Amino acid sequence: MTVPHLATALKGPLLELERRILAAQPNIEHWFRSQWHVHATPFYGSVDLRNSGFKLAPVDMNLFPGGFNNLNSDFTPLAVQAAMSAVEKVCPEAKSVLLIPENHTRNTFYLQNVAALVHILEQAGLKVRLGSLNPEITEITTLATANGDSVTLEPIERRGNRLVLADGFNPCVVLLNNDMSAGIPELFKGLEQTLLPPWHAGWAVRRKTNHFAAYDKVAAEFAQLLSIDPWLINPYFTQVSGLDFHSRQGEEEMARAVDEMLAKIRAKYAEYGIEQEPFVIVKADAGTYGMGVMSVKSGEELIGLNRKARNKMAVVKEGLEVSEVIVQEGVYTFETVNEAVAEPVVYMLDRFVIGGFYRVHTGRGVDENLNAPGMHFVPLSFESACLPDKKGTPDCPPNRFYAYGVIARLALLAASLELEATDPDAEA
Template identity: 60%
Template structure:
């Protein structure tokens, strides 16, 4: 099912696509050199928004679920990428422990079944170790479609984590640690824990990520001779906000006003006749919670009690005191007339696939990661890694997906910078 792009596909996005396609060898060499200096996250997914005049990431997840939404055609890419990732970390590995979220949601468990399948085909014994206190003995859960998963209780020795009769070389978290880091995962000195604990939402901040992405987009813009704004959502941050007590809202109001002014100037520069908006969201956490679309700074003064209560609590029931104010990026893509946005999936440094997040009742300027969303696999007739040079911009689906993959990898590179900068164990040189 190929997406319908509502825009006439003229203007900056086509110029950007043309520039990227013409620069493919330069881009791929640039990424190759970057990965010689930096370690990519083990796996990641990136929400991308295509406004027709701008293409930018709006969220980067270091603990991606949703692997079950990838098509069977994408599986070989994922398996090859998994082999490459494991080879770099623990070449002799035979056991992989996967630590999931504490939920019995069947959609999420289907994601675990797909991850198990990928790593099994990459040559690993994979078992699931649950952090939930409810799992006291192995529990097998049957899933729609015939899959099943078995959750087992974790066992901790002084320096290692495993399961009964299962000692893994590598532990892969598929749990974003929104509620903080459980003690059972700390002080492991003889095993590889991926992603690192400081990548969890207990410590990670979106503002750190987008600061790193801003740096990456400037360097990439210079490489291609283009305005980095075309691929970068501007943002600001407020760190002392209490929605329940009406504290810190002045920072939110002034930051929103300033950012809307910057967006207006950019829209004027490019002759864009759209109304600018910003998206206010918790600086940590995902799950589509605590998100507010604002078109006028005055709206901050008139937030309803219900909206404030919704904004005050994030994922895992955590209180929200830090927010990021991000330039809103419209989405002009549709699947069967419903608003859609691409989500790009990566493992190691490779794009392995993705899907469209689709929401029938949301608008082009709203968050689609909300109840009621559905998922349509990206129609990879050819790989996103195989652009078609010489094809007119906007006319080729593989070319458009290649562009999504470039943006996804830029966000992944930013995540690499971010993890290095926030590593508590990194040596600091004066």
């Protein structure tokens, strides 16, 4: 088992946070249960966490997780039970699922993720077939995955208000592993089948700032439960809109937002005696795959960006133009795996933590985005189903991973609030 190394000099406040989380475990679990009585759990999600030794916080929440192949296979039974729970909630008599993946037919690691997800759903007693939105998939197509498995994609048809396959396969649940960065397909509008996650969770509609606004509420309530400063688990953020990176429109406003945030972080660092230099992450308010992300230590760095930097920020996945950014407090990661910088990514299905992995990057620093070419993954060993070890030290692996699971579930709860608030079908 790989246990991350955390720079020991910085453990103090975090150790105290972990100690409080452990001491409050019964209250925390009761609080989560009460929350899930009121709010519907997203079908699945993955959360990028950063652990700076003085702060443990989520920096991204993905509602279409694409790394099931990187999870520790020992925990597949956990995932299977969670999948059963998730499907029973939406369609108790569900026998079949149409899984719609991304259009990455050449990314064999992504296809391996699809195969891993299919395996989990099949073990949960569901018949699973893969329907593709890719216009190049016009007939049944079998593709190889990175580890030599295969997946079979079929073109989707719409008949009435249902998505089906050519031979009449007509499932009651349509599960998306496609984040709809390119827009919401007309196929999905007005379906009578259950669509998971709902189409308004896709990046054509979703905004990171909406998520972190919901997380503000969740973190404040949770911090009250533990009697801690919410800042220890919550990064500051703000939104800047009306940008055009090509024409440099909005540069000054963005720089001002960065400088204002750096001043707020400096005040907190002074309060806690933290000697590190604050930094800020500027990233596209919609989109994924670590595209459109910059790490800066002053607003001045955003004035007069060169063409390469502007191009990098201007467009994200599927050619989505960036006109809004989230300016987010940078959280250092002082965790390393084999001396390379690492950050934990926690996976959840329904309301259960089912595992995770470390995203490790040998070429990146403690204040940089690790979701970049050159990264690799080391499975996390969530021991005994992410349960804490009451006799262990606060930072022993089961207890650290329990703390990760708690913070990740806070982000999942925030995603639930976010989806409720942005649901176009909800009554005003």
